[in-house]
Amino acid sequence: MQSHLTRRVFRAILNNEPLSSSQCRHRMLHTLRAYRSRGPVVTSIYHLQRRGFFAFSTGPPTTPQPATLPSEAGLKPMSDLMRAIRDKSRGPAVSVLAKAFQDFFAARADIPGVVTGFQARLLVVTWKHLRANEGDLDPEDWKLIFSTENLENVLFVLSQARCLPESREVIQRLARYIFLELCVDHGFGPNHIGRPALIAYINIQALNGNPEGARHVVEKFWNRLCKTNPSPWLTVMKGFAINEDRRLLRRTTESLHNFGIKFDPTSHEELLKVLIGQDLLAAVKIMYECPLFDDWEPTLATKEAVIKYAILHSEMAWAEPIFKSLSQRPITETMSITLLWEAAHGQDASAVVEKARIIMQNSPEANASLTIECVNNLMAYANFTNKPQLTAEYAALISQWGLQPNSQSHLLELESYIQAGDVERTLSHVQGLHDINDVAFENTSLMNKLITMLCLSGHGDAIFDQVSSFLDPLFENNVRLEPETLAALTHMLLYRRDWEGASELLRPRLAIYDDEGRSKIRKALTNYILDLNQDGADAWEVYGLLQLAFPEASVSTRTDIMTAFYKRNRSDLAYLVFGHMRQAEDFARRPKPDTYTKCFRWIARTRDTEHLILVHNMLKLDVEVDLNTKLLNGLMLAYAACDMPEKSMEVFRQILQSDEGPTHKTVAIFFKLCGKHHNGIQEAMKMMEKVKLLEIEVDRRLYMAFVEALAAQCEFDLAIDAIDKMHSETGYPPNYNSIGILYNAVPYQYWKDEVEQWAKEKYPELWAQLSEIERTEEEEGPKFNITGYEVVV
Numbered sequence: 001m002q003s004h005l006t007r008r009v010f011r012a013i014l015n016n017e018p019l020s021s022s023q024c025r026h027r028m029l030h031t032l033r034a035y036r037s038r039g040p041v042v043t044s045i046y047h048l049q050r051r052g053f054f055a056f057s058t059g060p061p062t063t064p065q066p067a068t069l070p071s072e073a074g075l076k077p078m079s080d081l082m083r084a085i086r087d088k089s090r091g092p093a094v095s096v097l098a099k100a101f102q103d104f105f106a107a108r109a110d111i112p113g114v115v116t117g118f119q120a121r122l123l124v125v126t127w128k129h130l131r132a133n134e135g136d137l138d139p140e141d142w143k144l145i146f147s148t149e150n151l152e153n154v155l156f157v158l159s160q161a162r163c164l165p166e167s168r169e170v171i172q173r174l175a176r177y178i179f180l181e182l183c184v185d186h187g188f189g190p191n192h193i194g195r196p197a198l199i200a201y202i203n204i205q206a207l208n209g210n211p212e213g214a215r216h217v218v219e220k221f222w223n224r225l226c227k228t229n230p231s232p233w234l235t236v237m238k239g240f241a242i243n244e245d246r247r248l249l250r251r252t253t254e255s256l257h258n259f260g261i262k263f264d265p266t267s268h269e270e271l272l273k274v275l276i277g278q279d280l281l282a283a284v285k286i287m288y289e290c291p292l293f294d295d296w297e298p299t300l301a302t303k304e305a306v307i308k309y310a311i312l313h314s315e316m317a318w319a320e321p322i323f324k325s326l327s328q329r330p331i332t333e334t335m336s337i338t339l340l341w342e343a344a345h346g347q348d349a350s351a352v353v354e355k356a357r358i359i360m361q362n363s364p365e366a367n368a369s370l371t372i373e374c375v376n377n378l379m380a381y382a383n384f385t386n387k388p389q390l391t392a393e394y395a396a397l398i399s400q401w402g403l404q405p406n407s408q409s410h411l412l413e414l415e416s417y418i419q420a421g422d423v424e425r426t427l428s429h430v431q432g433l434h435d436i437n438d439v440a441f442e443n444t445s446l447m448n449k450l451i452t453m454l455c456l457s458g459h460g461d462a463i464f465d466q467v468s469s470f471l472d473p474l475f476e477n478n479v480r481l482e483p484e485t486l487a488a489l490t491h492m493l494l495y496r497r498d499w500e501g502a503s504e505l506l507r508p509r510l511a512i513y514d515d516e517g518r519s520k521i522r523k524a525l526t527n528y529i530l531d532l533n534q535d536g537a538d539a540w541e542v543y544g545l546l547q548l549a550f551p552e553a554s555v556s557t558r559t560d561i562m563t564a565f566y567k568r569n570r571s572d573l574a575y576l577v578f579g580h581m582r583q584a585e586d587f588a589r590r591p592k593p594d595t596y597t598k599c600f601r602w603i604a605r606t607r608d609t610e611h612l613i614l615v616h617n618m619l620k621l622d623v624e625v626d627l628n629t630k631l632l633n634g635l636m637l638a639y640a641a642c643d644m645p646e647k648s649m650e651v652f653r654q655i656l657q658s659d660e661g662p663t664h665k666t667v668a669i670f671f672k673l674c675g676k677h678h679n680g681i682q683e684a685m686k687m688m689e690k691v692k693l694l695e696i697e698v699d700r701r702l703y704m705a706f707v708e709a710l711a712a713q714c715e716f717d718l719a720i721d722a723i724d725k726m727h728s729e730t731g732y733p734p735n736y737n738s739i740g741i742l743y744n745a746v747p748y749q750y751w752k753d754e755v756e757q758w759a760k761e762k763y764p765e766l767w768a769q770l771s772e773i774e775r776t777e778e779e780e781g782p783k784f785n786i787t788g789y790e791v792v793v
Helices: 008-014 075-087 094-106 117-132 139-146 148-160 165-183 195-207 211-220 232-242 246-259 265-277 281-288 300-311 316-328 331-344 349-362 364-369 372-384 388-400 407-420 423-432 436-442 444-457 461-476 483-495 499-506 515-530 536-549 555-567 571-582 593-606 609-621 629-641 645-657 664-674 680-693 700-712 716-724 726-730 736-745 749-762 764-771
Strands: 775-778 781-784
Touching (some): 075 094, 094 117, 094 148, 165 195, 165 211, 195 211, 232 281, 246 281, 265 281, 281 300, 300 331, 316 331, 331 364, 331 372, 349 364, 349 372, 349 388, 372 407, 388 407, 407 423, 407 444, 444 483, 499 536, 515 555, 536 571, 555 571, 555 593, 571 609, 593 629, 629 645, 629 664, 664 700, 680 700, 700 716, 700 726, 716 726, 736 781, 749 764, 749 781
Antiparallel strands (some): 775 781
């Protein structure tokens, strides 16, 4: 059963590549086609009326979406090259690869986007291949790669693109190859490289983990860089701070005077505000403590920004000396940070009010310093501590102090409603905001929280339409959504059964997230599949999406998905999931022993003979899987449940001959197969004798498996004798469940009547309890709806 999602929709996701639609660059997607189910027609509002996040107001696009989008440019030939190298087969022609390499960067000249680890590896492999085969290139193809214009464009794109952590080391290497090529003597002398290319290369190295290399370049080419503003030295220093390299940062600042540069308070403030904006706590601390030229002090704005940042990251102990250094400043300059410091030390709103009263009483001129920003800082801290009620108390100070709220005040109140999960007040407050478009663009973090909360609060049309209106300005400005937000949007679309909407949402965005972010988004899909309230056909559609979008999904995740289909009584789909694992090229994604074990256990429950044979054949060919006892127990149980006792006995003998040997559960499964084996009575009796001889613990589960074997063979006298001896043999007296298991195990109505008559006479109280339980008619006669002792392998 194949998902109807098209391969075209996910070509880029297969390549782990972020994409943006050339048709809908500023909107998420065109009006969606109505979903066509391959199963029965279901009357649903979602089928009757479709809403898309990005439906054009003027109607759907008139031209079809191209098979290859701009950001896919060049990936296919380079992927073919990497595959050819791995398989030792023939790859694409060098002319094709030259164009692919050039196309990749030409398509990103305006919007560099994101470079993933996968893409970075493709680029390095392709570059090395082209360099090694440079002599085979025609002059025109040579220019596509090695012309100064193209090489500089490569550095520019790499310097502007956002590099995911796993790609940074590879990007450094590629940039160095390009840099060295630009420095080759092309008739104008060596190192004849333009200043923009130099700056781009310095940025790449410094901000992707190699500031030391960037420092050497700045020193070597300083005569060309000395007039650059801002100075490339600031980029190098920022790189050392990000690397948390305190020693080299200090050494760099000490050597700046040799180059006529002074690390002054203004540059210090500039760097710190950038690091704070990127939320790099360790880098902020290191940069703040970096000494300034001629023992200058950081600016007041720097100190206030750092103190506030430290408070909102629970680093007050580190910030305390900085706060104390403000004591020499007039209170009129430090009123806001002083009240925030008071609040951060556990004071409630009334205590903060009292502190402000005392300050103004002692310094009447401070009254003018009590501004709306003071209250906004307090509200921000309350939101940081996730205390909506405290935010409300601070908000009340606005009117108490005779202030006028500004847009930031309203946004902080909105954040507190979101934290409280109050959908009604949140939406009401949003409607009171003047321009939600400006709010969305300038406060992306808050909008991410708002959208996430709404998506998880429900998936009805009203919420959906509201979320759609919030998304508009975000997509128009190419704003990156937080992974939690994308996961919540995916959750909403899935529960609206909008499979294509989910695919169009994910396609252009997945590759901009690291592994942790992708995991959060992937969980939205797996949670839907594992939700047994969802129809199997719908879950299969989402599984098809998962297959294409998240090829890295672990075997454990896929095993859970397989199990979920078994629980839905869709063994056909469960087997397909198992088959996909078995066919995976990557050994890490192939079934593990535990996967086989769970598959056999569910085959035993569903008595799926066809798939048992197929999976066993796969196991025989799977040389990577260790045939441990737990796995063989599952196989043995599956054959026994599928009425193939001889096969089950063969597996049992295999267990006996293995190094690990049988376990307690092996014996219980052996009794299960004895119930159907032609020589089962003798085998069961002999096994019980061995169990006693070896002093193996016989619990209720094991003993009742023995009783079931006797009953299944219609050995009525032996079975009831075993029940009578149960207490002496095991220490457990029989209960009504024991009688029920015996009754269910015997075939044919005649023997069931015999069990009923015996139980009424011998165990009337137990039978009375059992008779209150409903019976279900089955092929071999009625059975009590009781829980037996399932053997969990």
